[in-house]
Amino acid sequence: MNIFGYLGLLLIFPGFLFTAFMGLMVGWVDRKVTARIQYRVGPPWYQNFFDIAKLFFIKETLIPAGVSRALFLGMPALGLAGATLVSTMVLVINASPKTGFIGDLIVIAYLLLIPPIAVMLGGFVSENSLASLGASREMKLMMSYELPFILAMTVPIIKCGYSIKLGEMISAQYVNGPVFASASGVIAFFVMMLCIQAKLGFVPFDMPEAETEIMAGPYIEYSGKALGIFKLQKAMLGFIIPVFMITLFFGGIKDDFSGFMKNIAEFAGILVIMIVIKNTNPRVRIDQAMGFFWKPVTAAAVIAVALAYFGK
Amino acid sequence: MGLKEKILARSIYVFHVSSGSCNNCDIEILDCLTPRFDLERFGVVLVGSVKHADAMLCTGSVNRLTVPRIKKLYEQMPKPGFVIAWGACGSSRGLFKDSYNTGAPLDEIIPVDAYIPGCPPKPEAVIGALVKLKEKILNKKAVK
Numbered sequence: 470m471n472i473f474g475y476l477g478l479l480l481i482f483p484g485f486l487f488t489a490f491m492g493l494m495v496g497w498v499d500r501k502v503t504a505r506i507q508y509r510v511g512p513p514w515y516q517n518f519f520d521i522a523k524l525f526f527i528k529e530t531l532i533p534a535g536v537s538r539a540l541f542l543g544m545p546a547l548g549l550a551g552a553t554l555v556s557t558m559v560l561v562i563n564a565s566p567k568t569g570f571i572g573d574l575i576v577i578a579y580l581l582l583i584p585p586i587a588v589m590l591g592g593f594v595s596e597n598s599l600a601s602l603g604a605s606r607e608m609k610l611m612m613s614y615e616l617p618f619i620l621a622m623t624v625p626i627i628k629c630g631y632s633i634k635l636g637e638m639i640s641a642q643y644v645n646g647p648v649f650a651s652a653s654g655v656i657a658f659f660v661m662m663l664c665i666q667a668k669l670g671f672v673p674f675d676m677p678e679a680e681t682e683i684m685a686g687p688y689i690e691y692s693g694k695a696l697g698i699f700k701l702q703k704a705m706l707g708f709i710i711p712v713f714m715i716t717l718f719f720g721g722i723k724d725d726f727s728g729f730m731k732n733i734a735e736f737a738g739i740l741v742i743m744i745v746i747k748n749t750n751p752r753v754r755i756d757q758a759m760g761f762f763w764k765p766v767t768a769a770a771v772i773a774v775a776l777a778y779f780g781k
Numbered sequence: 782m783g784l785k786e787k788i789l790a791r792s793i794y795v796f797h798v799s800s801g802s803c804n805n806c807d808i809e810i811l812d813c814l815t816p817r818f819d820l821e822r823f824g825v826v827l828v829g830s831v832k833h834a835d836a837m838l839c840t841g842s843v844n845r846l847t848v849p850r851i852k853k854l855y856e857q858m859p860k861p862g863f864v865i866a867w868g869a870c871g872s873s874r875g876l877f878k879d880s881y882n883t884g885a886p887l888d889e890i891i892p893v894d895a896y897i898p899g900c901p902p903k904p905e906a907v908i909g910a911l912v913k914l915k916e917k918i919l920n921k922k923a924v925k
Contacts, residue, residue, distance in 0.1 A: 500821070508816040516824055519792040523835075527785050528859045531832060684829035692832040692859040 483560035485553045485705075492704030493517040495740065499707070502744045517704070521697050530693030536596050544591035545691070545698035551583025552702045556709040559635075563712070563722040566636035574633045577713065578622065581668070584702050585611050588677070591699070592687025603686020606755050607677035610667055613762035614674075618664040620770035624648065624657035625717045627777040635716065642720030649718040653776035658718050660770045662742055665710050667758070670703065671743060673750040674758055711739040789835065789861065790918040792824040793911070796834035796858070800851055800887075802841025805901040806868040810838060818904040823911065836863040836894075836914070842870035842877040843887050855891045863914060866893045869900040876900075 478484055496517045504511025532538055555577055562569045585607060592604030625648045626633060629641035648654040667674035678686040688699060715721065719735050753761070797810055813820045814827060828834050831854050843851060855864065866887050869875035877883045887893055894917060897910040 504819070504821065509819040510822045511819075512821055512824055516792065519788045519824065520794075522788050523792045527789050527861065528835070531857070531859055680829040685833065688833070689830045690832060696833060 478561060479553065479557050483564070484557040488553070488556040488560070488705045488708055489701055492701070492706070492708040493521065495707045495711075496704045498740060499744055499747075502741075503748055506744075506748045521701060521704075524697030524700065525694055528693040530695055531690075533595060533597070533690050536594055536690075540594040541591070541690075542695055544587045544594065545695045545702070548584040548587030548591075548702045549698050549705075551580050551587065552705040552709070555580040555583075555713075556705055559709055559713050559716060560722075562635045563639070563716055566639040566721070569634055569636040571634050574622070574626070574635050574638070577635070578619065581706075581710070581713075582611070582615070584706055585668070587702075588687050588699065591691065592677075592689075595687070595690035597690050599683045600687050600689045603677045603679075603683050603689070607687060609755055609759060610674060610677060613759040614664045614667040617660050617762055617766045617770040618668070620767065620774055621657040621661040621664065622717065624653050624770075624773050624777045627774070628654065639716065639721040647718060647720045651777070652781045653773045654718060656769055656773035656776070658714070660766055660773065661714060661717075662739070662746075663766055664762075665714065666743060666746055667762070668710060669707055669743070672747040673753055675752055676755050676758065679752060711736055711743075714739060786919050790915040793835045793863075793914070794826050794828045794833055795836045795838050795865075796828055796831045796854075798831075798837050798839045798851060798854055800839055800841040800847035800871075801844040801882075802868070802870060806840035806871070809901040809904065809907070810840070810867070813904045813907050818908065820908070820911070825911065831857050832859060834858055834862065836865055838865050838867050839871050839887055839893075840867045842874045842880070842883045843885065843890060844882045845884055848884065848890055851887070851890060863894040863918075864891055865895045865897065865910060865914065867897050868902050869898065872896045872898060 480486065494514070494517075497512070497514050500516070501511040501514075530542075532541055558569075558573065558577055558580070562573065589604045589607045589611070592600040592607065625638060628648045628651065629638040629645075632638055632641060642648060649658055670678060678688060683689075688696060691699060712722070715732060715735050719732070722732050723729055797807065799807055810827070812818065813825075831837070837854065837858060839851065841847075855862075864887075866872045870877065871887055874880075874883050874886050895910045895914045897906050899906050902910075
């Protein structure tokens with residue numbers, strides 16, 4: 470494949486444009502289901518596209534006096550680059566499990582960390598006390614959910630014959646059945662559900678951008694295109710992290726019709742669990758979140774790893 | 782009426798500025814987001830930072846302490862941005878017209894695009910003001 474082929478994979482399909490479109494649609498589903506749960510009507514399907522287009526093409530981008538311009542505007546770009554790369558990798562490996570390299574799962578785990586780090590650094594460089602507070606909360610939250618997240622990721626690794634290549638994990642699950650069909654897989658799946666809730670900044674764990682107390686946290690000084698990029702990055706993660714979970718626990722995206730329908734059902738299931746958790750829980754404090762992730766959730770993840778080790 | 786105006790009129794993020802109001806109008810802002818009126822179906826979202834906002838909802842008779850702050854917030858709002866004067870006090874100082882503490886009405890401090898009458902305004906009046914603001918965005922060349 471030549472350079473234009475790779476660029477096409479990265480920027481159009483299945484990289485940037487496709488993931489952004491799907492992510493914004495997922496964002497609309499979230500808003501609409503939230504509205505229906507609260508007996509409201511909710512916005513039309515194109516609302517998120519209009520919001521992003523408004524930020525990109527109409528609003529001006531303000532840069533606060535005295536901040537480093539390169540860092541302030543570079544952080545959204547870094548976050549978007551991380552989100553684009555991880556979505557391209559996950560979707561390309563799903564399409565053809567032969568591609569990829571040994572250890573690409575670890576690369577994906579690292580790339581999933583880049584968007585939160587970009588948000589955090591963006592908050593720190595914007596020289597606003599509320600932004601710094603939000604960024605420090607983001608950092609603590611990241612430290613608390615990463616441990617159970619990696620432990621939960623270990624379960625599919627053990628189940629798929631100690632392989633850290635995503636393509637091999639997909640083919641192993643094609644032969645042996647999905648990881649979710651075992652006890653350890655179920656525990657690890659729900660541990661990871663809680664972790665992605667924090668990773669996506671959904672409500673019980675949205676203290677980095679708590680709108681009612683610290684006014685959007687790290688994003689407070691961002692406006693116009695920079696804010697649009699941050700929102701787009703978050704939307705892309707909202708699509709790609711459930712796909713990544715389907716890859717780990719249900720054996721990836723199938724190419725036959727009934728398998729693809731099952732994939733859609735799995736995706737909808739993950740989305741529904743996320744939205745229901747979001748709508749039925751109040752925001753917790755940062756110390757409560759850390760305690761929650763480090764004590765019960767990590768314990769559950771360790772139990773899942775032990776069960777997987779003994780073949781359950 | 783171009784595409785940009787249509788997009789902006791369909792997605793108005795509002796920021797709430799309270800310039801010495803009696804808290805009645807502030808409660809009415811939240812009323813408009815509740816199930817019965819649900820302004821989110823028109824794309825209206827209440828945001829926490831003025832830098833994310835397209836419109837400022839100014840409640841309260843503007844007292845002397847808040848005049849410089851309102852000016853600063855207006856300057857911090859990314860343009861194109863709009864100002865909605867909310868309630869009798871926001872539109873004309875209302876009851877506090879002759880008070881020692883209220884020097885000038887809001888529209889002599891920053892440009893105001895829409896007025897919502899009432900003390901406090903009913904949610905129907907708010908939706909009416911929103912329609913007027915949309916018409917203003919769509920008809921005039923609000924977007925450069």
